Amino acid sequence: MSENLIELNNVCKEFVTAKHYPGFKGAVKGLFSKETVTKTAVDDISFAIQEGEMVGYIGSNGAGKSTTIKMMSGILTPTSGSCVVNGLEPYRERKKNARNIGVVFGQRTQLWWDLPLGETYTVLKEIYEVSKNDFEERMAFFNDVLNLQEFMHSTVRTLSLGQRMRADLAAALLHNPKVLYLDEPTIGLDVVVKDRIRQAIREINQNYNTTVILTTHDLNDIEELCQRIIIIDAGKKIYDATLDQLKCDYGxxxxxxxxxxxxxxxxxxxxxxxxxxxxxxxxxxxxxxxxxxxxxxxxxxxxxxxxxxxxxxxxxxxxxxxxxxxxxxxxxxxxxxx
Amino acid sequence: MKKYLRIYWPFAANQIKSNFVYKGRFYLFILRKFLGMFIYYYLWMAIYASASSGELGGFSRSEMILYVFMSYTISDMVMVGISSEIGYDVTDGSVAMSLTKPIDYRTRLVFKSLGVMIYRAVVPTLFIWIGLEIYKVCKLGMPVTNPMTMTATLLSVLFSFFIYIFFDYCFGMLAFVTTYIFGMNIIKNATLNFLTGRLIPISFFPTALQKIFSFLPFTAMTYVPVMIYLGKYSGMQVLEQLGKQALWVVVLYLFGSFLWKKIERRIVILGG
The missing domain is CATH 3.30.70.260 (ACT domain)
Structure with missing residues (x-):
């Protein structure tokens, strides 16, 4: 059995926010009150993921999926518990960890808004120190699977959502990361684009043994891509098994x-x-x-x-x-x- | 160092390119700057015209003309706000994207601002400076600025840039605490207009206040390079001022690192 690439042990994340009161009077009251509300977004979650696995991480809205992903990518620091990705604690060694991971947040973009798409890739090439050969090889691959060349020279702000998403996926994969976090990568996309994106993810996983963690509300994504599924609800893990097992248990x-x-x-x-x-x-x-x-x-x-x-x-x-x-x-x- | 530049330089370069993307913005920006400068110029000319003595606050009329244009262009070049950018990054949560990259958040911002600074140094500052130099020699009958003074001024401007940016970075850290910084930024800018000497030369303030100002980093943001350019400091004083600026760069840099360490742990990403 190979070593675990990702290990989460009893991870909790709490957010403290100022208390807000309803209505206009409440808004004024809120200015002077010091009361805070603590919300537990992730509550005692543990799991381990091995290299090359494709895991679907699902849960209803606000269940804590994105928060977990953000802790694994080093953006957020867990309130308690430990999280290890490829031997590093992401939030302690954020920059080192960042070299091992690729991230796509479906509702954000990492592309350079005002510039032609190609510029983003040249910048990423330098940031991740991708060699010229690798760069050309991977770009050719992305062109092939994701059809990027048709809008390579358009400014990013003029791209359609589907084009942007494809471009974003390529941007996350340019440095051939060991782990790929996809936070709702197919949100709002049409069937054809969804298919292309799934295809790209599948091929990357097969060719480079990339570990993929995917959150989504489209369960077709999960069915087509993942072997394993982790379900969380209200910050707690409620199910963790292979897809076949799940079907056997419930289907x-x-x-x-x-x-x-x-x-x-x-x-x-x-x-x-x-x-x-x-x-x-x-x-x-x-x-x-x-x-x-x-x-x-x-x-x-x-x-x-x-x-x-x-x-x-x-x-x-x-x-x-x-x-x-x-x-x-x-x-x-x-x-x-x- | 070379590797460092290769990684971060694109941020500056792309900022320069972005500035040319919106044509309307490009021209309006220049127009706005000229408008601002000339309003400021005519205001001071009116003050000098109605003053009884030819010298105010240690500035002759000709010196004031130079002061107006120099302080305006320098502060425009130097004060490239990053706190507002941090503010946007926090409010819409896009700071998350920056943090998933193996790059330093501050260095990235500094290089972005460097791009803007270089852009503004050329459009339109360089042309204004050349025009000003010609005006100075032909119309005001003053000697050509000597190369030593010019070098010292440019060096001082560079220090000013770093002082301002590291200061603004510390200020921007507030955005992570309050998650909204727009209003505070306006107050900050208004205050800085006074404290940096952009609006009124520091020498117009009471001596006691000037003493206090000399212990703050703000005069080093605009006032010092302009005074060096005007030749108001002796050789030793120039070195002293440059040394003081260098010290502020270091102090504010370290303070920024300290704040980031504190805040990194409690970052909250807004907007899902």
Whole structure:
């Protein structure tokens, strides 16, 4: 088993802000009060990530995802606990750590706003001391996957969101970092651009064994890219396992939709009723929906049973989608904390 | 050193390039500067016209003309605010992007300002200085500035630049504490207009105040280089003033490092 590249142990982060009061009177009162509110954004999180892993880090809005990423990239200092990335404590050795990481924050850009896009890359080349050969090789790769050349000479402020995002990803990868943090990299992008970005991330991971940590609200990103998933809620880690494990744990429910060739007679109706047991039946206008747990019986069995009763025109199998699973986990944790 | 320059120089160079990006801004900027200078010039001329003696605060009318243009151009060149930039960085949270790079935040800001300074040194300062030198010799009948004085002035301007920028960096650290700095910046600028001698030469202030000012870094930001240029200091005094400026550069640099160490730990990134 290889060494852990990233290790977080009991990391907490608290923010202290001045207390604000509602209304105009409150605003004035706020000027004179010294009361503060402490908000725990990250609460006792521990996990370890190995080199080359692609991990989806998800949670509802405000769960503390970005805060964790910022601690791992050395911008924020944890209130307590330890965080080690590639043998360094990011916030103690920020500049050294910065050489090992690439960061994309979906809502910010690191590109040079007023200048043609190409300028940004030349600056980054100097900052990270990328050799000429490496630079050319990587730029060629980015051009290839992300199609940058069509807007290489446009000023950054004139780029569309999709173009900017692609350019930003290339900027984060130019120095071939060991770890890539992506904080909502596909926010607000169309399907084609999303696809390109995923493609680039996948190739980088395969070619350079780059470790990728990805936060997103688009679970398709996770499904296409990550092998592992960490879910946090209200600053606490609530789930950490491989994607397959997650599906096994939560994705066992399955439903099959049958459409009858012709209406059932009363005899067939009775036979359906006797099925019962592990199968939950929902009658529909022209057919029936059968819900069951995959742990108890297989799809083939269910289909065979129903086809034995009546002639079927059409069958649709619906597995639980990741979205539903995650929704269930979020809701489950809310139920626990309330 | 060479490596250092290779990493940080692009920040200065790009700042110079950015200044040419917006054409309208380019011309309006120059126009605004000339407007400011001439308002200031006519104001002083009116004061001298109505004064009973030809000398005010130790300045003859001709010297005051030089003072007006020199102090205006020097403070314009030297006072490239970084605290407002820190303020923006903090308010919209983009400081996060700077901190994920293997570069020093302050050095980056200093080089950016250096870019602006170089830009302003050429557009339009250099041309004003040449014009002023011609005016000085042809119209005011004063001798050509000797190379020694010019060198000392330029050196002093460079020190002024670093004093101001390191001071402004310390001031900008407030942005991390208060998360908003715009108002304080306006107060700071208004105060500095007085304390640096940009608005009124320091010699117009009461002696007691002048004594206090000599212990503060502000006169070293504009007043000192202008006085060197005007030849108001003797050779030894020039060296003394330059030494004092160098000392302020070091002190403010160290103080800035100290503040950053304190503040780095409690940085908050706004806006998600």
């Amino acid at each position: 066992d429910s399955c439903s099959v939709l049958f459409e009858w060739k012709q209406n059932l007679d009363s005899n067939q109706e009775d036979m359906l009723q006797t099925l019962g047991g592990q199968l939950v039946l929902h009658k529909q206008e022209k057919g029936i929906q059968v819900c069951f747990s995959k742990k108890e019986c297989s799809v083939a069995e269910v289909i065979a049973k129903i086809m034995g009763i009546a002639e079927v025109k059409d069958v649709q199998i619906k597995e639980t989608e990741l979205t539903d699973i995650v929704k269930r986990i979020y809701q489950g944790s809310e139920g626990k904390t309330v």
